[in-house]
Amino acid sequence: MGLIVQKFGGSSVADADRVRNVARIITETYRRGHRVVVVLSAQGDTTDDLIAKAAEINPHASKREMDMLLSTGEQISCALCAMAIEAMGYPVVSLTGRQAGIQTNSSYGDARISRIQTERIQNELDKRSIVIVTGFQGVNRTGDITTLGRGGSDTSAVALAASLHADLCQIYTDVDGVYTADPRLVPKARKLEEITYDEMLELATLGAQVLHNRSVEMAKRYNVNLEVLSSFSGNPGTKVKEVVKTMEKSYISGVAKDKDIARLALVGLEDEPGIAFRIFSLLAKEKVNVDIILQSIGRENKKDISFTVAKGDLENATRVLTENRDYIGFDHIDINDNIAKVSIVGAGMIHNPGVAAGMFEALFNAGINIHMISTSEIKVSVLVDLADADHAVRVTHDRFFGGNDLY
């Protein structure tokens, strides 16, 4: 018997039947003797509908008023879920971010949680109530409503679990857990029982983007035991924790693919100190996130620097670099947005130098050309042509998770 935080996403509460299904999961946990705190997203398309309403009136509405508007979505789903639990005869109370004591900074639309005053929740738990909290939102010092941006409800759940010292934080979603590859792409992909925080962070783009990085980072920092599972199947999910059992046969925990990527290359740079600093501080000022960076070995006092950015940042990055061509000092920019990144992730590869080579071999055998390579302690990423990406995922998965006979 412990304290469990359960988070359900928008598709899990999309209509009355699904709200009732979620209420059943919650009350079953409660009946087993646990104290239960629930975090909910807005129902199905509610947030998109509200955004459309706003756009019709003012496409450039202030973020403060957008947050005022969007926060109603979670308030609605929480009240409805509380009603479903009432109908089943259990004590329950729904709380807004403010009532739950979730305090944030004032970055409307992308706020960060600064602290959670848990008194009200503790009071309700002491009264043996199930507590339903609106995800995705809090209040700033002025008492104005803020929202947490992408993946906000996951973050709310992990932050509550950390503040309440919960024994487990369950993230219910529409997939069964974390897979070794996207099951829609690789039918032989299998569900992982366990995965470390670091692997999960690297795999964030794997499959149906089951967990947002921000929540995983927070879970790692506060050592919150996470579990990713489906609100539909009832199957056990994937546990995310600091150290996992080393029962897994493979050195890697999954193969991930990212198509939302573009590569820029600055060609003909002077081979002198400070060039990289100039480039990446300019991009940082424009809030362009840079992923893989590759610098060629200098020849005849000239060098090239290549790096990847999200496709949405490509235009902005190109503009700022072009504007500062003289300051940086390059010949021309070469752009390729017809590429994808394929990665293998696994804590086991640190001590197994053959892992990267295994991936390169699999791609070579399949005739897939590699444009760039980047490695970290638990990850190997390669850039390939967009058209080769799915094939690359399949052959890499086959290389590490074996042939037909094994599964």
Next chain:
Amino acid sequence: MGLIVQKFGGSSVADADRVRNVARIITETYRRGHRVVVVLSAQGDTTDDLIAKAAEINPHASKREMDMLLSTGEQISCALCAMAIEAMGYPVVSLTGRQAGIQTNSSYGDARISRIQTERIQNELDKRSIVIVTGFQGVNRTGDITTLGRGGSDTSAVALAASLHADLCQIYTDVDGVYTADPRLVPKARKLEEITYDEMLELATLGAQVLHNRSVEMAKRYNVNLEVLSSFSGNPGTKVKEVVKTMEKSYISGVAKDKDIARLALVGLEDEPGIAFRIFSLLAKEKVNVDIILQSIGRENKKDISFTVAKGDLENATRVLTENRDYIGFDHIDINDNIAKVSIVGAGMIHNPGVAAGMFEALFNAGINIHMISTSEIKVSVLVDLADADHAVRVTHDRFFGGNDLY
């Protein structure tokens, strides 16, 4: 230049175009140099849609969770209206009931405002912002959201006007003002320029139920200058105040009709003290509101007591009286729910004894039978057959507001 509170009902903000129209009215007031506080209802059918969503999940949901749910409607319309005003280039901020400092008791679904802490609103007004406040809601001591029940947004507006010592409280609705009779029924009905609080209270059921009694009572108590006007026409409306100019030719200010009424008669009561007390304290305990009460003169130690209730209370009233038949001591209950109440209202009638007689004469000339009569200092009400009600309104209106040639 003063402080004006403007309230807009749900039909005035039903869609994007209407929200923009309301934003125009607000910003025009602001441009004339006034400080403006706006109170909004939920858009069009939003509240009904939310109630339907709740009913699908739990037809007996707690009032606390219903308030949590329903309060989102006003939050949405306020955020959207603020966005429309932003788009027009004016400084604006939307506030929830809580942010606006509206404190209530804990009667969820029918809460009473206990006080308004106006600091936040004052701060925003001092910054020259237009302030948009969610109508219909507040928070109790625990910080839980409450709603004010029927006519709640009007009450919010008047309470804010009283707390902020506003110079004027404008109630924008879908009718032009207060008429001498329902214009749909009596085409010759004319709009009143001014009316007293007391007359307005008596006329509450006149026409399109333009103002809820609760807000008029509060306006009278705190001497808030009210104006009822249309958000569509741009015409001047009707002013509601303590004393009006005596320019009006007629002694009465309007003819009202109420079809939502049923009459019960307890027949064969003992003619002894305490009978009325027993009956009406039993009904009060069941929260049945009794309107007209009529007691027949006793004969042979027996008497009858008749009274009217809202149709919705009829079943409940009949049940409690039948259950207590021995305690009260009556022979049988006679019920008539095929009736209507027609009333004339006017402060002028106190000093003009012929007014009631004029109404009775008009009804007699039209061959309309009167079942019950009840009078107050500023009102004469009669019960007539439901089928005669509209005709009764027309002939009464004609009697006091003249024939065709006058208008």
